Amino acid sequence: MPVPVLFEYLLRLGDNCLILSQRLSEWCGHGPVLEEDIALTNVALDLLGHARFWLSYAGEVEDEGRDEDKLAFLRDAGEFRNVLLVEQPNGDYAMTITRQFYFDTWHFHLLKELQASSDLRVSEIAQKAVKEATYHLERSTDWVIRLGDGTDESHARMQRAADDLWQYTGELFETDEVDREMLASGLGVDLEKLQPPWMEHVQKTFAEATLTVPPGKWMQRGGKRGIHTERLGYLLAEMQFLQRAYLGAQW
Amino acid sequence: MVATHPTTNEIWSWLDEIADPEIPVLSITDLGIVREVEWDDIANEFRVVITPTYSGCPALDAIADEIRRCMREHNVERFRLTTQLAPPWTTDWMSDRAKQRLQEYGIAPPAHSLIQIEAAHPVCPQCGSSDTKLVSRFGSTPCKALYTCSSCLEPFDAFKPH
Numbered sequence: 001m002p003v004p005v006l007f008e009y010l011l012r013l014g015d016n017c018l019i020l021s022q023r024l025s026e027w028c029g030h031g032p033v034l035e036e037d038i039a040l041t042n043v044a045l046d047l048l049g050h051a052r053f054w055l056s057y058a059g060e061v062e063d064e065g066r067d068e069d070k071l072a073f074l075r076d077a078g079e080f081r082n083v084l085l086v087e088q089p090n091g092d093y094a095m096t097i098t099r100q101f102y103f104d105t106w107h108f109h110l111l112k113e114l115q116a117s118s119d120l121r122v123s124e125i126a127q128k129a130v131k132e133a134t135y136h137l138e139r140s141t142d143w144v145i146r147l148g149d150g151t152d153e154s155h156a157r158m159q160r161a162a163d164d165l166w167q168y169t170g171e172l173f174e175t176d177e178v179d180r181e182m183l184a185s186g187l188g189v190d191l192e193k194l195q196p197p198w199m200e201h202v203q204k205t206f207a208e209a210t211l212t213v214p215p216g217k218w219m220q221r222g223g224k225r226g227i228h229t230e231r232l233g234y235l236l237a238e239m240q241f242l243q244r245a246y247l248g249a250q251w
Numbered sequence: 252m253v254a255t256h257p258t259t260n261e262i263w264s265w266l267d268e269i270a271d272p273e274i275p276v277l278s279i280t281d282l283g284i285v286r287e288v289e290w291d292d293i294a295n296e297f298r299v300v301i302t303p304t305y306s307g308c309p310a311l312d313a314i315a316d317e318i319r320r321c322m323r324e325h326n327v328e329r330f331r332l333t334t335q336l337a338p339p340w341t342t343d344w345m346s347d348r349a350k351q352r353l354q355e356y357g358i359a360p361p362a363h364s365l366i367q368i369e370a371a372h373p374v375c376p377q378c379g380s381s382d383t384k385l386v387s388r389f390g391s392t393p394c395k396a397l398y399t400c401s402s403c404l405e406p407f408d409a410f411k412p413h
Contacts, residue, residue, distance in 0.1 A: 035386060039388060046306050049305065127336070127337050128336045131339055138388070
């Protein structure tokens with residue numbers, strides 16, 4: 001396996017978790033009720049744990065002295081490989097829950113498949129992470145139904161969030177050279193094959209939530225190649241400030 | 252002079268005295284965090300293997316520090332502490348004694364991990380009623396969910412089956 005390809009693949013896995021974790025952490029102390037504040041930060045904590053596993057491995061594979069912290073705090077936006085969906089701002093609670101629901105559904109199926117990776121370390125991380133991802137998916141599915149099939153106001157906000165974020169879901173299944181190479185080696189998964197089960201769960205959940213699955217076909221892309229929305233820069237500015245200002249600072 | 256070292260059983264009993272930093276009523280061995288204690292003849296050192304409960308659990312670093320401190324306190328200098336992810340930690344590894352202690356401490360112990368959380372209905376640790384309902388899937392730590400008892404009306408933490 002050529003190192004740059006595996007490194008790239010691991011960055012994608014790690015950056016998705018890291019950036020979404022950071023977004024969810026922004027809710028800390030601002031949740032609509034205490035239980036939700038705690039739940040969102042717990043999900044963030046799980047995702048941060050996953051990010052550490054992936055980025056530590058990425059650093060070892062690269063073998064240039066970058067550990068998980070250096071990879072998280074000392075890369076600029078163009079070097080991040082997360083999908084655009086996870087860097088989208090929290091918005092209202094409908095936006096946060098819908099972003100989570102789209103991601104969790106994909107993440108669950110991705111990790112389920114990655115358990116069978118030919119790379120032992122990848123398989124072990126996936127086996128660990130899928131247990132938490134299952135729980136996250138149960139939770140975000142519950143909330144989509146509760147808010148979608150809730151009041152007129154919550155329903156309208158959920159439909160708006162579902163529509164607005166839809167354009168970022170295509171990238172989840174987009175397959176490029178890196179994905180093809182990882183798939184051919186038995187290490188990665190076929191992202192296109194994740195789309196039907198993802199769609200099935202979204203349709204089933206939206207039906208129960210009285211929401212309409214957005215019909216849009218045009219999709220935003222670029223995050224996996226380091227082309228991001230301007231929102232990532234602001235997120236990184238906050239996340240990386242301390243390590244940028246005081247290089248190597250220890251807690 | 253023949254070098255002597257403690258038996259693995261002795262080490263297990265020392266580790267059994269290290270409390271979990273977040274649920275001090277349980278030891279790290281009760282929770283199933285310590286997976287292996289072995290003497291490695293070739294490296295001439297003990298190998299201690301631990302596993303995280305939840306991926307992001309911040310207690311793992313504190314636990315590793317405690318293990319190192321404990322080993323040195325017992326004059327064991329030659330040991331290697333490693334973290335292992337697979338097989339992933341499950342609440343099924345929790346001892347019956349641990350479940351009993353949790354119950355007495357006011358935290359409903361986990362049901363078998365294969366049972367869905369909604370179906371599990373933890374028994375209220377205060378009054379023993381099984382008429383309980385889930386308030387939030389997450390509680391004060393990643394390993395717990397928040398329930399309330401419909402009989403005595405007390406809220407309580409339940410250890411999630413994982």
